[in-house]
Amino acid sequence: MATAVTHRMRKFLNDPADLVRESLAGLAAAHGDVLRYDAQNKILLRVDAPVAGKVGLVSAGGSGVEPLHGGFVGLGMLDAACPGEIFTSPNPDQILAATEAVDAGAGVLYVIKNFPGEVMNFKLVAMDAKDEGIAVESVVINDDVAIADADRRRGIGATVLVEKITGAAAERGDDLQAVAAIGRRVNERARSIGVGLSSCAPPAHGKPIFDLPPGEIEFGIGISGEPGARRETMRSARDIAAEMLETVLSDLRPADGAQVLAMVSGLGGTPLIELYLMYGEIERGLRDAGLAPARKLVGNYITSLEMAGAALTVLELDEELTGLWDAPVHTAALRWGA
Amino acid sequence: MATAVTHRMRKFLNDPADLVRESLAGLAAAHGDVLRYDAQNKILLRVDAPVAGKVGLVSAGGSGVEPLHGGFVGLGMLDAACPGEIFTSPNPDQILAATEAVDAGAGVLYVIKNFPGEVMNFKLVAMDAKDEGIAVESVVINDDVAIADADRRRGIGATVLVEKITGAAAERGDDLQAVAAIGRRVNERARSIGVGLSSCAPPAHGKPIFDLPPGEIEFGIGISGEPGARRETMRSARDIAAEMLETVLSDLRPADGAQVLAMVSGLGGTPLIELYLMYGEIERGLRDAGLAPARKLVGNYITSLEMAGAALTVLELDEELTGLWDAPVHTAALRWGA
Numbered sequence: 001m002a003t004a005v006t007h008r009m010r011k012f013l014n015d016p017a018d019l020v021r022e023s024l025a026g027l028a029a030a031h032g033d034v035l036r037y038d039a040q041n042k043i044l045l046r047v048d049a050p051v052a053g054k055v056g057l058v059s060a061g062g063s064g065v066e067p068l069h070g071g072f073v074g075l076g077m078l079d080a081a082c083p084g085e086i087f088t089s090p091n092p093d094q095i096l097a098a099t100e101a102v103d104a105g106a107g108v109l110y111v112i113k114n115f116p117g118e119v120m121n122f123k124l125v126a127m128d129a130k131d132e133g134i135a136v137e138s139v140v141i142n143d144d145v146a147i148a149d150a151d152r153r154r155g156i157g158a159t160v161l162v163e164k165i166t167g168a169a170a171e172r173g174d175d176l177q178a179v180a181a182i183g184r185r186v187n188e189r190a191r192s193i194g195v196g197l198s199s200c201a202p203p204a205h206g207k208p209i210f211d212l213p214p215g216e217i218e219f220g221i222g223i224s225g226e227p228g229a230r231r232e233t234m235r236s237a238r239d240i241a242a243e244m245l246e247t248v249l250s251d252l253r254p255a256d257g258a259q260v261l262a263m264v265s266g267l268g269g270t271p272l273i274e275l276y277l278m279y280g281e282i283e284r285g286l287r288d289a290g291l292a293p294a295r296k297l298v299g300n301y302i303t304s305l306e307m308a309g310a311a312l313t314v315l316e317l318d319e320e321l322t323g324l325w326d327a328p329v330h331t332a333a334l335r336w337g338a
Numbered sequence: 339m340a341t342a343v344t345h346r347m348r349k350f351l352n353d354p355a356d357l358v359r360e361s362l363a364g365l366a367a368a369h370g371d372v373l374r375y376d377a378q379n380k381i382l383l384r385v386d387a388p389v390a391g392k393v394g395l396v397s398a399g400g401s402g403v404e405p406l407h408g409g410f411v412g413l414g415m416l417d418a419a420c421p422g423e424i425f426t427s428p429n430p431d432q433i434l435a436a437t438e439a440v441d442a443g444a445g446v447l448y449v450i451k452n453f454p455g456e457v458m459n460f461k462l463v464a465m466d467a468k469d470e471g472i473a474v475e476s477v478v479i480n481d482d483v484a485i486a487d488a489d490r491r492r493g494i495g496a497t498v499l500v501e502k503i504t505g506a507a508a509e510r511g512d513d514l515q516a517v518a519a520i521g522r523r524v525n526e527r528a529r530s531i532g533v534g535l536s537s538c539a540p541p542a543h544g545k546p547i548f549d550l551p552p553g554e555i556e557f558g559i560g561i562s563g564e565p566g567a568r569r570e571t572m573r574s575a576r577d578i579a580a581e582m583l584e585t586v587l588s589d590l591r592p593a594d595g596a597q598v599l600a601m602v603s604g605l606g607g608t609p610l611i612e613l614y615l616m617y618g619e620i621e622r623g624l625r626d627a628g629l630a631p632a633r634k635l636v637g638n639y640i641t642s643l644e645m646a647g648a649a650l651t652v653l654e655l656d657e658e659l660t661g662l663w664d665a666p667v668h669t670a671a672l673r674w675g676a
Contacts, residue, residue, distance in 0.1 A: 026619075029621045031634075236351065271404065272606075273358075297368075330674075
């Protein structure tokens with residue numbers, strides 16, 4: 001029974017079936033200057049969408065990973081976000097409605113995380129959109145090095161960076177092909193790894209998704225509450241950070257002395273005091289590896305409900321990507337220069 | 339043994355005794371454009387402090403409540419923050435060092451939360467500062483309506499608003515008396531209440547501060563991990579929000595139709611999806627009470643380590659306070675217009 005679940009779980013909830021809808025309405029109420037919630041189509045739209053002459057950016061994905069994606073709708077980032085239920089892909093109708101709502105004639109870029117259901121849904125909708133005469137391009141993000149086979153790698157932290165940087169490219173007037181090419185470049189130059197220190201409990205499920213015995217942690221965790229690639233023993237922050245960095249850098253292989261952007265994102269239940277401690281470890285490790293941490297982002301940017309833990313994303317910058325990163329942005333979760 | 343505690347607790351930690359220092363260093367590494375960490379004096383300073391001609395703003399308090407206060411050091415907010423150990427007041431030497439570091443001849447405003455130890459420390463230092471010829475004024479914040487006796491009320495969420503608004507007043511060039519008067523006005527027009535859905539575990543302590551049986555919550559919680567004013571039964575978000583709002587508004591008694599700023603701050607362990615749902619409930623309640631939610635802030639702004647829960651702060655705005663709220667700010671945790 002819904003009420004019993006709510007009470008047992010001690011979350012801020014009414015009927016768990018209403019969680020996503022009510023939270024989206026709250027997001028729109030809090031940030032009405034930035035976005036609006038189209039409840040009928042279950043999508044979030046930039047308040048001034050469609051923006052004349054600008055490529056439209058659309059992302060989609062299960063809820064429970066906030067602020068992704070709704071928190072990144074606004075000036076200089078996404079034009080629309082299509083949220084599914086908790087850890088569940090949205091349906092194609094939502095994506096098509098978003099595509100139609102943001103297209104201003106310059107075409108639409110889909111920012112897609114490499115999950116089979118999400119990729120398939122976007123593919124289906126892209127065909128419909130093209131039938132309607134809307135030009136569509138896609139960037140498929142697969143930065144999660146927890147998975148060895150790059151074709152099967154999930155899109156996780158790099159999604160935030162692709163959304164920011166393609167958003168800036170679209171804002172400055174790049175055409176659809178150019179914006180897509182920049183998005184693919186960001187994906188190619190970024191890698192991520194996540195570490196979970198606890199499970200999380202989807203409200204409709206009523207209990208934690210997996211059991212994590214005392215003294216163990218999940219290395220290589222995704223963003224849908226699933227366990228990691230392997231279970232490891234709890235260690236010091238310094239040791240965990242070193243393993244995360246080694247895992248990311250051995251795959252990314254950045255140039256000696258490269259400028260990088262480092263993001264340490266909490267998974268939802270880890271407080272800032274720990275995230276900044278981890279960032280300190282990561283920054284030292286980057287410098288020891290001969291890299292220059294030129295841009296930094298620490299906080300809850302891509303999460304798994306109240307899971308404790310953190311994910312590291314490293315992006316090898318170049319001059320253009322740095323400039324696009326620094327360009328003004330005004331969304332619920334990321335804001336500067338505006 | 340420190341290592342054993344770390345492993346059992348599954349937090350990102352090295353030696354728990356180093357947590358605060360290492361986290362502050364990480365904060366400074368991540369936000370070197372905004373602030374610097376003076377490790378010798380254990381204080382955080384605005385990167386360009388002292389700022390010529392400007393009143394300096396200093397705050398202080400136990401760690402574990404991040405982003406308060408360090409996350410609010412920067413343009414348009416604090417000039418210095420003095421962090422103590424977890425849930426422990428800093429010592430007077432830190433505050434005196436901060437006072438000397440930020441004074442540029444226009445005097446220094448102390449933003450003090452009404453905890454006996456914190457008030458006493460600031461009083462002691464104020465005498466030393468005056469002996470050194472530094473003009474000092476204080477704002478003591480006591481917005482927590484969980485405590486009936488206003489003289490004993492703690493400073494919680496309103497601290498964020500006082501720091502932002504006095505910071506803007508100092509930035510525009512107001513003199514010390516004027517900045518202090520604006521800070522007191524914000525405190526008089528703001529009330530807060532916090533609800534805890536879990537306890538939290540200070541690393542050096544090694545276990546949760548209090549036990550919370552299933553199905554129960556703490557109403558009227560502070561920011562040092564202590565239990566709330568009373569224990570209540572877990573209920574729907576709608577019911578909890580209504581009780582929080584009633585508690586705040588019955589004490590604040592804002593004018594009919596008043597414009598208000600509403601802040602819903604997570605306590606550290608509650609994800610954004612729940613905070614936005616709560617904000618939606620709060621906004622509806624404010625409108626039903628005939629008030630106009632004109633400014634909104636939702637996220638983790640004043641916390642208690644990884645405690646689950648949220649606090650509500652309502653500030654009755656006026657034209658000047660709204661303008662100062664909207665003025666540019668560039669800190670780790672709050673940024674706009676810059």
